Amino acid sequence: MRSAPDLLYEIRGLIAAHARPDLQTSIGGLLLSKVETEEPDYSLTEPLLVVMAQGGKRLLLGDEVFEYRAGQCLVVTADLPVTGHFLDATPQVPSLALGLVLRPAAIAPLLLEAPAGRWSRSTAGPPAIATGEAGPDLLDALARMLRLLDHPTDAPVLAPLIEREILWRLLTGPHGGMIRQIGLADSGLSHISRAIRWIRANYAEPMRIEDLARLAGMSSSAFHRHFRAVTTMSPLQFQKRIRLQEARSLLVARPHDVAGVGHLVGYDSPSQFNREYRRLFGAPPGHDAARLRADSHPHVIRHLP
Template structure:
């Protein structure tokens, strides 16, 4: 069974930093559930071989387990939590970074039939059952970790096959738009990137819509469809996640951290931080220091997304 072999390959090749000898491929193993943790999704395919994960994006909640996959076509602020993981049955996952250029190349080769546009932007995150063909391709890619002589030649070919299975699969609309330069998703991605790079600055939604090449009404509608948030809510998520990272290294400067991420009002910063992370900045900073004494956390195909 492909899923059984996938579990064995993932368990055998997991490393402390989750990387592999194949560029863009991650494997992970997590042996305990943990509290909800914020992170950025990246643009990825994540396949669960064992265990289960719950992921929240705005007011949307996604769950995926053995034999299911998640695709994230935009780098979004998410909160993830294991709901099934333990020492005897750890969560095991495969991840593949999705490159827009690789998707675009496949779409050009396939012709106009694979580049049709829907009525609007799809959600930036989606979950589906993995087809036997997709699981088989993932297994064959991981087998190359045991075959260094064949890896350089065959890994790019199997990555293309995996992309093709996604493009022609149930969540093909989400993946296809990743490679279309003039798609609604690409316009929203441009706005997401700008907000992430300028998160500490105030902005007018009208200006970001114009920069993205969309009318204000279309921008609002498509941004909400992709991110499950308004542009202002999205900026707030990015600000608070950045603040949490800064507090890990500057725990005694709560006011300064708040100002660096764009909050002029310390009480507003503390209030919104507590609402997001469940504790005021100073207390959460102490918790982060304690956690930092353990193994360092990283993004991976089970942990994020």
């Protein structure tokens, strides 16, 4: 098998050739990112494997900091609001990364292929995010997946097979315990994920811990404990972060209606909205919106976490 540096060299070239501003590729679930600035970004993740091929990124989730660089991977197992800072990214040497959506339906069948004792549990605990090395076996499978972008007639047949291999490498690697939780319908992660999805869909609505706990099938105290373990935040802090990130997206189209946007995302107090927005994004809503609109295509550009 080729060495990790050789595989990363090929992966960098394929990402640079195929990356688009919206991250999407012709292969479902395969995302590519090319970033030329170290500006911070704020995103709502989904369960993902991300491998950095060039540059690096530092993520903030609540009070926890995660960093990964070229040749390393990030595993996210829940929908999470994160703040990211790219490292060493310039127009001449951009940050290059690939992502693969981690689908429960693709992971679940693999759980039946080996005894439960086979799965690594070293990182099965909270939070629902971790970093580590991307070994040669994983990089080799990812390189073959990327090559299919140049062979579109082969992709519908071969991409699902390579995805299965990638997931198997993850399941039998150091992050296996985390990945396993995605595929189990009755795992603690799946129960908390139901509450996370409710908050994301109803972020502007009043929230009762008792109702979320019932949705997750837990007592209120157990729910609060498990929610913080997965997200590193309390449910209220999580909802606030979702509200503010949604407000930022809305302000791109409505920069002169700060109070209206604040109300739309659930804030009854304009002063509280302005204060909390500035604390997260570093500028008042109106000023931040003006800066975003001055960027090239703020409504199109997306980033991998």
